Amino acid sequence: MKSRGAVNRRKFMLTVVGGVAAAALPVRKARAARVGANDKVRLAVIGNGGMGSRHIEALAVNDNCTLVALCDVAMSRYVKACGKVKELNGKEPEGVQDFRHVLDRKDIDAIFVVTPDHWHPLLTILGCQAGKDVYVEKPVCPTVAEGRAMVQAARRYGRIVQAGTQQRSMPVFQKAIDVVRSGRLGQITMAGAWVGVNGWGVGETPAPVPKGLDWDLWLGPAPWAPFSMDRYGGFMGWWDYARGGQLTNWGVHLMDVVHWGIGQDRPLNVQALGGSFRAAPGSDNYECIEAILEYKNCLVTWEQRHQNRHAGKDYGITFHGTEGALYVDRGAFVVEPAGAGIPEYIGEPEKSWANPPHHNNFFESVRTRKKPIADIEQGFRSTTAVLLAGLALKTGRKLYWDGDAERFINDEDANRYLTRSYRAPWHL
Amino acid sequence: MFLQPTWKMNTVNIGLCISAIVCSLCAFASAVPLDTLIQGISSADPKTQCEARQLLPRENPIEAVPKLLPLVGSDNPSVWWTALAVLSDLANKVTQPGYNEAQGIVTTQLMTLLDPAQSNDVKIRVLRILPIVIPEGYDVGPVAALLTDADPGLREKAREALEVTGTLHAAEALCNALAAAPPDFQAAILFALARMEKTLCLETVLTYTRSKDATVRAAAAHALAWTGNPEYLPTLESVWKSSDETTAFDACDAYLRLADAMVVSGGKWELAMSLYRQVLKKDLSLVHRSGAIAGLGRYGDESVLDDIMNALKGADARELEPAVLAAFDSLQGAEAGKQLLALYPNLPDSMKLGMLGIFGRKQDPLFLDTLNSAAKSDDSAFRKAALAALGDSQLPGAVQGIVAIGHSGSAEDKAAVTETLKRMASVLRARDDKQGAGKAFLELYRFADTDELRQEAMDGIKQFPIPEAFDVIMQTMNEEERANLPPAILLGLAKTLNDAGRAEDGKKLLETALTRIDSAEALQEAFKYLGPDALGMAPRLGVITAWHMVGPFPWDMNKAFSVINVNEPNVDLNASYTSDGKTLTWKKVSTGDPGGLIDLAGNLAQADHVCGYAFAKISVPEACDIQVRTGSDDGIKVWVNRQVVTEQNVDRPTKMDSEQNPAKLNAGENSILVECTQNAGGWNFCLRLTKADGAVLSYTPVE
Structure with a gap:
């Protein structure tokens, strides 16, 4: 059976776009300076798949923000997404596989959490703890207790957290x-x-983990299961x-x-x-x-x-x-x-x-610290x-x-x- | 062991219980034999499999579960997933009230899949079901045994299952497993205990705050923090001080959680506040100090303002601003509001902008002057912040400031002003703030730059007319357009003008409005707008509200109106009549209903199979053709100037304008006589006069 729970929360291997360089980084809780009234919000999008790619394409052409980093457990996804951003606005963000690198960067004001649902609460909470504001896709949580913990984290650390209920x-x-x-x-x-x-x-058909996918990180807090x-x-x-x-x-x-x-x-x-x-x-x-x-x-x-x-x-x-x-x-x-x-x-x-109007409402909240329309x-x-x-x-x-x-x-x-x-x- | 399990099954008592309970659950038996359904789970035919999946949860759990257990080990995912789905339903079924015995038995049945002879796959599958069903007090030994399994994956699954089970025995099992666990598993168990929030093994947990492993110490701190017990303060502080780079955050987070829990549990407010202050004073990361500031704001009062402002004096003030603003936003109370207002002038601009938003969200008139003043700023950032804040304030007095921005600002400002006014109007309308909504809609109309928006604003103006709106209507609508406005709107506006001292304008509009009422619905709408004034307006609206009445007289529906009781139609108001041994005379009756509903049951008698009469005289300046519009409960006959106008021998409830019959009035005095019959139940009628085209007819009552 595959070894499980191997990811150390505090030390992790970082993989950068197009490279194999890896380094052990301690996680320091970073936080950016406050975003000014006319500043662009510096963003990272965690989860670059179906819904994530839609967000990225809209954000790439939004004057209210700058895409600083894109993060996905699958290298193929963030590489593709970074290329798309470059195609849309000429600036290629950094692509990373492990979200902890994103949370560590001091030049990131806010994160978009567009992962599968089981990651929404923890990424939101860790984002708040790292001093980032958070846009989290719906459903915001798989269980009630996690949802309440998300609200508590937002309040405990004074962060803006917007749900992706864009209606x-x-x-x-x-x-x-x-x-x-x-x-x-x-x-x-x-x-x-x-x-x-x-x-x-x-049912499922177990298969080898595709190259470039960190399956253990994809599972994260969910029970371990073989890749399929x-x-x-x-x-x-x-x-x-x-x-x-x-x-x-x-x-x-x-x-x-x-x-x-x-x-x-x-x-x-x-x-x-x-x-x-x-x-x-x-x-x-x-x-x-x-x-x-x-x-x-x-x-x-x-x-x-x-x-x-x-x-x-x-x-x-x-x-x-x-x-x-x-x-x-x-x-x-x-x-x-x-x-x-x-x-x-x-x-x-x-x-x-x-x-985009929902994105902009979030950016406005990041600047003014007013609760967003979908708090x-x-x-x-x-x-x-x-x-x-x-x-x-x-x-x-x-x-x-x-x-x-x-x-x-x-x-x-x-x-x-x-x-x-x-x-x-x-x-x- | 701390606890004696109250649930520990052996084969003897399982057998006894099963035989006793199976009989009590016989009602579950399905028409399809249980074995056939069990076979259906393994069927290759999806329809058969679906049917088995649907019907099996109806079966007796105690009989069905053992037959399903072998399927959990199937190699076919379709089979074992379906078997688990049915087992999940059966497990949930026995957790319903009244199944206590069955719950224990089914738990024991499921536990057999944890037998060492079973494969790890089977154990992992049943560990998904067990947390649903294990009763409080049940011995979780078979699950606990897996906590020391050689396979760390299985150990972890057992830990997860016990955490979700959440019983005291589950907590105890986790606690007992700590001693033999490696440090990373100790930390996992301690975090599980933190989530379970059981007081059972706090003493044991306390010992792990002195572990050699910093991760274990931080996890133990979390497992104590939820208690809100101030006795743990020194321990958590010690864990925090001894934390390394990778555990410092968890250790401090536990400290902040303890403070939160202290406040929530009550009685330790001062202590909690001092704890936040302590974090704030230490040379910690911005995140931790931000957490302390947010905590002071969430739970503190005006006394925390100095601490927060002092924190802003450091080199990293700008980085702390989000937390400070969050704290100020959370602060409650009038005194805190006053002090925030006093702080405002001396804050840096970056903070001022955020403060304006907070002032708006407080929705307190206390902040209106500051917001209105900021709305006049030369700085567009301040105007923008003030506009948003004024909109958020939802105060009618904010409209003035919003409009000021619209007049002085750029095109972009104007667009934002329009949007804000729209939002404000909508909120005030929902709140039924007539004056505020009227003002907001009026200003929205003035700023509207599309036909659609103008229409939306005009709809609001119509709903909430204010005197200023009259000028807009006069300026923006021609006579024909004004004539087409609903009469109720015109009446409302007329009344508003009158109330505002513009009697002449009000009177003009009233005259227009009166000519426009042409239906019972329009009249009812007009009543809503006129309110208490509607009754006094009755003669202007053609509604007769004052009558002379006499009755009751015996009445038989079969005879309709054929019996003469008061020498109708030639009645004499001075005459008296004898009926059922009583002497009856005419008496004056008036109604408080602006629609003219006269209650005969209340004014004449509570009786069945009777009739009564009502008589009124009115005067009009010129002879004219009219309509007599009536409604009655039950029948009604009407004479105008002694000529029969209508005769309805019916049993019905009253509805205004049920009949609309033509009649002629003479110049000067005219008489109207009504006979209203009562079969059973309610007894009343209403009558109004209109012109031949349905418009209201004004008359003068004659005594």
Whole structure:
């Protein structure tokens, strides 16, 4: 069996772009000088894969920042990403494999955490401890305890932490929420979110670790497992890395808008059913899911179905008020009945999942120290809602939630799911 | 051992329990035999496998689990993953209330897969399930035994499983394993204990703060920090002082965590504050001092301001600014606010800019003057910061400063002003701050540079009319456009003008508005805007609210309105009538409802199968064709000048304008007589007069 837990948190081997030079570096907690009102924010992006590459392409042409370093456990990814940045703005950032090098650099103000989900909390926390501000992709955490630890770290070290729930920065949602909260739909008694199904399979084919990939570092705090493309490329289907598939992927985006609209972020209780009825019944994440979360004076539903379409939208959020219902996705919102007198709003087409206005909001916060539009507390609570739905599914029972204590009420067995163990030597 | 396990199964008591519990769980039995379902898990047919996966969790866990265990060792991932998924469901099932016995039995069944004869793969797989199901009080010996396994990978899996299990026995097992563990595993166990937050083995943990290994000492410090116990202060300080370069951060982080926990646990506030101050005074890294400053801000009061400001006197002041601003942002209380305001003038510009943001977020009028003053700055950075802060303040008084920036600033400033006004208007609208929202929408209208935005602003102006908006409407809309505004908006604006002392403008607008009400919905909307004034306006709106009434008289629905009770339609208000042995006379009744809803049940009698009469006289200057609009609960018959206008022998609830019937009024006095019937339940009616085209008809009541 492969040796595990070999990474020493405090001493590590650094690999630089195009070279084999390696050196043992002690980790010093670095911090940059404060970013001035007109300064560019000096950035590193950790995680240069699918979503990471989208962020990098948008950031490379953003005048509010300078990409100083790109970091990925796979050398091929950061090499490619560095080349792309050079192509876009003529300046090639440093490429590194180990994030600790990024945290050690004093000339980096902020980091983007765009790794698989299981790394989000620790990188955010270490980033705060290293004096960096952090933009972290959603879902911000795989468990509730980690999310709370992220918020605590942000506060303990006075850092800005923005969640990648970029719909907060999109005019179509801002206008839709304006309608919902204006009272023109009457009292909102139900809201819902819907999306398609999980499509991940089960099983894996272990394979040699590809050259240039630090698999142990990819696993990080997750349980050790042999390399397989099923895990590496399809991490979203695995409980060890992402807890819910679509439920925690699109679910966070959509539930975030639900919370925004109803003005609440603490469900009272949650129930869920789900199943994989065609194939891969042993997969961690169910194909079809229906969940109901109860909030004060409002029910919220989550639908994960085949051919899931409402008001012509394949995914979205709906708010049902006593006087009308609003359906919104990233393209438009529409209010029914038409007699309510609120015309359909068609927004700007979404050009990339990396949203420059959301980036800019983060940079503005880095400069002014004002909490960002999607502060970590909010991102954590939106993530919590879908995590709870996943736990209701997992435990097979209705769970009663104490939003203040962040514990299930009278259900200590279910409370075990609110945390996870970190593989040594990683720890929170 | 610290604890005596209350759950320790042997083959005898397992057998006894199984036989007792299996019977109590027979209700789980599925129509498909259990063995068939178990075979289905291994099926190559996905549909059969899916069906088995779905149905097996319905089975009795005690019977199903042993049959599933062999599948965990399968070489086929599809089979063992599916078996684990079913086992996970069954494990969760027995953790539900009422399954206590079954939970222990299933745990024991699963523990058999940790037998030394089993492969490491099987052990690792079952270690994924066990943390779900191990009950509090259960002996975790088989898992604990793996903590000393020769394979460090298996040791680590056992440690992870015990950490998630989180029972006292799990904590005890981890604690017991410390002595024999190598230093790196000791550190891993200590961090696990830190997360488990059990008081059980704190004394043991304490001994590891004196370990020769700095990593172990730092981990032990973490395992004590969560307690918030000030007795550990010297120990944690000692760990911190003896830390090396690679462990200094964890050691100091533990110290800060202890301070946080002290505050949260209560009663040790002074001590916690002194701890933060101690960190601040030491020659530590910026990160640590930043943490201390943030802690002072999060939990402190105005008394910490001097400490924070002193920290800013060093050479690295600029690097500490983010933490200082975070601390100031967190500080609560009126006195802290006053002192922050006093500090502001003497701060460097870089801090001032951040402070403006904080003043905005405090949402306190105390800071408005400073923000409004910054809005007039020549420095664009200050104007920008002031604009954002004024927007964040959500105070109606901030609109003035926002507008000032718009008038004096660049095109870029104007765009930002528009955006801020929009946000401000939206917030004030949601808060139903009529004056504030009206002002914000009006200013938004003035700054709007697109038709869309102008429309949005005008919608807001209509919703929250203020006197200043009248001028905008007069300036920006022609007569036809004004005439097309909803009447309720015009009425609201008229009222606002009147309240603001612009009676003449208000009156003009009122006249326009009155001619525009052409439906019950418009009237109801008008009532909302007119508020308490609506009742006094009733004659202007054609609603009759004062009547003479008499009743009740017996009434039979089958006879409709055929029985004459008061010599209708020629009634005499001085006459008296005998009904059911009682003498009935006409009496004056008026309603407090601006829509004219008259409650006969309250004014005449709580009775069924009765009728009553209402009579009123009105005067109009000229003869005219009108509509008589009625609603009633239940039936209604109306005479105008002794001519029948409508006759509805129905059983229904009242809805304004249910009938709209033509009639003629004479110049001068006119009489209106109503007979309203009561079958059962509510008993009331409403009546209003409109012009022939539906516009309201003003009349003069006649006594």
